[in-house]
Amino acid sequence: MMKTNTIPSFGIRIQHLLLEAGISHDSIANTPFFETPPWSISPPKIDLDLTKNRKKDTSSTVFQTLFGELRSKCGDYAPIYTDGSKDGDRVASATVTPSETISVRLPPAATIFTAELRAIFQALEFIQSSTSLKHVIFTDSLSSLRAINNKQLVHPLVADIYRLLLSQ
Secondary structure, three states: OOOOOOOOOHHHHHHHHHHHHOOOHHHOOOOOOOOOOHHHOOOOOOOOHHHHOOHHHOOHHHHHHHHHHHHHHOOOOEEEEEEEEEEOOEEEEEEEOOOOEEEEEEOOOOOHHHHHHHHHHHHHHHHHHOOOOOEEEEEOOHHHHHHHHOOOOOOHHHHHHHHHHHOO
């Protein structure tokens, strides 16, 4: 009898755990193959200037002033604001555009990080269907901006954001 050195895939190894926990394969997000090589993709322009000031050392008035200055630099761009939130088992994302507010309820197991990314994705979907050519997205989610900037395509929403950006 020969021993094989083949290790079953992760999905096969945890299949019994998923069944025991009552988790369906359908509820797990797929990460489809990314056709464009990541090294050939340029991340979108992301301004992290406000992060130079530490939150605990900077008053809200200073942040408001700095944000006002940043906003004035983008004067002819249509502003879009995004946010994600979680309260107990309620998770949602919101995108506020010049013409509408888009909110989406997410599954209870979703994280704030996922909600924040979902809101950015919603903003990009809005931009794609907009007739205006110039938009700026404002978000308070540094972790989402870093994931997008670092091309963390293993996260399904970051990959979806890049797919949407590449399709424009």
